[in-house]
Amino acid sequence: MSNMEIPFALPYLDDEEVEAVGEVIRSNWVSQGARVKDFENALSEYVGARFGIATNSCTSALHLSLLLSGIMPGDEVICPSFTCMATANAIHHVGASPVFVEIDPRTFNLDPAYVKEAITARTRGIMAVHQIGLSAEMGELVRIADEHDLVIVEDAATALGGEYKGKRIGSLGSPTCFSFHPRKVITSGEGGMITTDDEAFAEKARIVRAHGASISDLERHFAKGTIYASYPVVGYNYRMTDMQGVMGVIQMKKLPFILQRKREICQTYDRLLSDVDEVETPYVPEEVVHSYQSYLIRFQSEYGIDRDGMIRQMAERGISCRHGIAPLHWEPYYRDLFGEMHLPVTEEVSRNTMFLPIYPAMNEDEIDYVISNLKDLIALSK
Ligand SMILES: Cc1ncc(COP(=O)(O)O)c(C=O)c1O
Numbered sequence: 001m002s003n004m005e006i007p008f009a010l011p012y013l014d015d016e017e018v019e020a021v022g023e024v025i026r027s028n029w030v031s032q033g034a035r036v037k038d039f040e041n042a043l044s045e046y047v048g049a050r051f052g053i054a055t056n057s058c059t060s061a062l063h064l065s066l067l068l069s070g071i072m073p074g075d076e077v078i079c080p081s082f083t084c085m086a087t088a089n090a091i092h093h094v095g096a097s098p099v100f101v102e103i104d105p106r107t108f109n110l111d112p113a114y115v116k117e118a119i120t121a122r123t124r125g126i127m128a129v130h131q132i133g134l135s136a137e138m139g140e141l142v143r144i145a146d147e148h149d150l151v152i153v154e155d156a157a158t159a160l161g162g163e164y165k166g167k168r169i170g171s172l173g174s175p176t177c178f179s180f181h182p183r184k185v186i187t188s189g190e191g192g193m194i195t196t197d198d199e200a201f202a203e204k205a206r207i208v209r210a211h212g213a214s215i216s217d218l219e220r221h222f223a224k225g226t227i228y229a230s231y232p233v234v235g236y237n238y239r240m241t242d243m244q245g246v247m248g249v250i251q252m253k254k255l256p257f258i259l260q261r262k263r264e265i266c267q268t269y270d271r272l273l274s275d276v277d278e279v280e281t282p283y284v285p286e287e288v289v290h291s292y293q294s295y296l297i298r299f300q301s302e303y304g305i306d307r308d309g310m311i312r313q314m315a316e317r318g319i320s321c322r323h324g325i326a327p328l329h330w331e332p333y334y335r336d337l338f339g340e341m342h343l344p345v346t347e348e349v350s351r352n353t354m355f356l357p358i359y360p361a362m363n364e365d366e367i368d369y370v371i372s373n374l375k376d377l378i379a380l381s382k
Contacts (some may be wrong), residue, residue: 269356
């Protein structure tokens with residue numbers, strides 16, 4: 001077997017982004033300007049939402065969304081433990097408590113039955129994470145939220161291009177937050193965006209993202225110093241730069257190709273792994289379109305495959321994999337805060353899952369190399 005070096009992920013960037021960023025720099029308008037607005041328009045139009053509010057990360061987008069949804073100190077917000085630390089941290093940043101509940105063992109998303117069980121007098125919200133690009137069970141979550149008067153914020157960090165029942169993630173009715181970190185579907189280096197149909201919410205989000213100022217940088221610029229901003233609310237500096245904005249615009253043009261190519265790679269992975277009993281490939285429910293931000297396989301526990309050993313041996317053969325998401329209730333900060341918790345499905349999924357490499361420029365030889373080595377190592381482990 002020839003030796004290859006397969007990275008875990010690669011952003012899909014080329015000279016187009018390089019030239020466009022250079023042009024922005026030469027223009028001297030480098031932050032929260034017209035290119036950011038262009039990106040907001042392109043993304044909100046693509047997902048089918050009226051407004052897009054760009055931020056400097058998905059974490060700040062989540063924080064803003066929770067804040068403007070009225071989540072207060074002392075409230076509880078239900079979320080999965082099988083997610084990025086940013087999901088729970090954003091809840092913590094508004095002074096509320098993340099309440100970790102179980103996931104569905106097939107979709108790795110919140111299990112609505114456990115969400116219902118976790119509701120207390122203090123519960124005010126649900127953070128619906130569309131994990132790894134697969135939509136959460138929104139029909140049931142919205143029904144529970146309506147019944148108990150809860151708000152939903154969607155963490156769609158990984159889910160740009162995903163769909164639920166014929167609608168794109170970002171247009172399902174709750175504030176929805178995307179990430180443009182280099183490992184996400186598209187990238188602007190760092191960056192985030194909220195989509196919403198609610199005009200008042202969008203206006204408040206624009207104000208709070210820019211120190212709480214009553215007028216925007218663009219308005220102040222065009223008024224040539226003749227108007228003053230006032231600061232009626234406490235704000236943050238969550239602004240996006242125009243270098244990021246223009247990268248986002250170009251990445252949006254590439255998005256259909258990125259999604260299509262990653263879908264093809266995942267279908268090939270699915271096919272090549274279909275005869276491997278030890279491995280479960282990603283499950284996609286009917287009426288859901290996966291964005292395939294990542295490809296997560298699960299080793300069937302009865303075969304006793306040492307997942308960490310597998311990652312090590314794949315790395316020795318030049319293939320970069322990653323372990324599945326580590327449960328947040330095991331992380332020192334939340335363990336110290338909440339004490340020992342036990343979420344058996346989350347823990348089992350976390351222990352036995354492994355991400356395979358995936359990126360739009362991956363070719364057929366690289367895909368074959370990943371799978372033939374994986375099969376070889378599984379055979380050797382017996
Ligand atoms: C589910 C989820 N939420 C939030 C984030 C945070 O995104 P960002 O790094 O843009 O703040 C991530 C990023 O890894 C994520 O995977």
